[in-house]
Amino acid sequence: MELTWFRYLLSTTSLALWLVAPSAFAKDAFGLDSYKIRAEMLTKSEKPYTTKYGNSINVYAVANSQPTSTEKKQHVRFLIQGGLHGNELLASEFVAWLAKRFANGESLLNTLNNGNISIDFVPYANPDGTIQFTRYNSNQINLNRNFDVLWGVTRENPGPSPFSENETRAIRDLVLSRNYTAAVDVHGFVNWIVMPTSPSEGLKGLPKVTAERRKTYDLWASAVKSHAAKQLPGYEIKTAGELKDGGAFEDFTWWSGGVPAICLELFTDSRHVLMSFADTIINILTPKGINTRDRAARGQSDTFIAYESYIHSLFQDAIKIDSGVENKREIVSTR
8 A cells, every 4th residue: 555645635734844844944955055045145135035934045056066177168057946836846856856966976967068067056946835835925926927028928826016026036136147058947747848938929028039039049949849859758848928827937037037948847647746754654654565665766866867867958058059059950969
């Protein structure tokens, strides 16, 4: 008996999450305390980006410690965040897992740009929502509808105005001040990659673009689709505009910040994956020898590695696009 009913019971119990999530912020269970920085320390904000319940937006700013080549390369920086929807805990778990691997020099990402790279990881972009196990923040706003581009084109609460929330202001200021080469916003659970709205969609409210910017978008879109076809079979490519997800991270990051970005959904048959507290109880109650957690962990690790490989390929192409590689075929064919 795998006690799936018990996992479901816990995943719908707010009390359980009040016990689980705060410990992740307090104890920093990833072993990455030395890298943790409050967002305002990186963006020179006038005041802290504190949530309604007093939580900080923490960034794990990790620089590659050992460049793999003596060749001089311009330093590049990327953003990988998760948890804008607080109940999509697998996204936060993946970002934390990736941060730890990168910090330990174990990730494919460490090889990018001859090692001259740093990554800002934000595992909990919506800490109040994580603690409450809810899609929204503590003001009942969908943070992934609270950015500025196409704001208000949504069936969910986008907030009273773009960037009305401290969480989205923190992310906005990171994107506008940290000179990222590309960014990935991790969600769950469908097999989708969501691109910024295409200039070709002609939606009202999109900023005007130059021919050069349109070309950059096409290069990025080509890379996203090409790598997905080879590395994430079965994945569908969408755009925020197509989904009527106005105010989304990927649209703001591209259209306002000039940074190529995607929303990467982690495909799983369980959207809301509860972590340590539920697993501990389940392990206690599960008959010895079943080892359901071990099997799940092994499968999850394999899945995480596949997503890591995809992000590596995208970032590799983002560096080429940023450095002015203009041949589209070169972008999509270099592996």
